[in-house]
Amino acid sequence: MGGAAHSIETATGHSWREWTEWLEGQGASTLTHSELARLALARIRQLEIERHAVTGKPLNDGWWAQTIAIDYEHDHGLREVGQGHLGTFAASASKTLHAPLDETLRAWLDVMQGIDAVDGVPFAEAPSTTATEKWRYWRVSLADGTRAQVDISSKAVPEGASAKSVVSVQHSKLNSAEDIPPRKMAWKELLARLEDFTKE
Structure with missing residues (x-):
């Protein structure tokens, strides 16, 4: 598990394995980055994660949805390390x-x-x-x-x-x-x- 995955667990209070299994259950491997990020955002809101699980500060759910999408893509070979969501x-x-x-x-x-x-x-x-x-x-x-x-x-x-x-x-x-x-x-x-x- 990479550093981003660990930070996702810390922020959301849910393990990276939980995130991965849920995303795969939604057919994440066939989705575009934008679709994947929207899916992650919907899940964050469904779980009512409004604050950072450790710091208690308000959670920037859009930013964390992007992070979840990118880390999933890295883990599944859909994106090279260092590659952004626009392909650069x-x-x-x-x-x-x-x-x-x-x-x-x-x-x-x-x-x-x-x-x-x-x-x-x-x-x-x-x-x-x-x-x-x-x-x-x-x-x-x-x-x-x-x-x-x-x-x-x-x-x-x-x-x-x-x-x-x-x-x-x-x-x-x-x-x-x-x-x-x-x-x-x-x-x-x-x-x-x-x-x-x-x-x-």
Whole structure:
């Protein structure tokens, strides 16, 4: 059982075996991704799963339905690891820093200052940044048709502890699984530079 399946069990309170057996009973192996996700969503609502089984927080049922569909497809050879629901692939990487959101965003902008390509692929346009109360975003499209997004969020810490932020990179629309390792390595190298721009 993969990490996604384990997280599905933790979130829904139902074992991955239960999910798999139920989906197979509905003919899941013959369904498209969209049909499979809709089926999973209907089941979540049928079971009245409205909150995360461990944290008690409201459950984003649409997101978990997509996760269930993708993991089922991985398990049954309907999708390669790293392949998204549109048939393309994505590389991801993340890093946790001892810094609040805005300081982390400034550090990321400092890291990317003067950089106009990743893994030898140039940016198709200037990167953009946006912000919400709880998130900071950095996005860029590349010349090969791929797209990268950096999400910065606060990490929960004990009361009185210094702030921490999580920087997550998602490089999407890759053409094949072979594209994932070099892109992942390139982003990890950039993430590693963040330490030089933030204080402990």
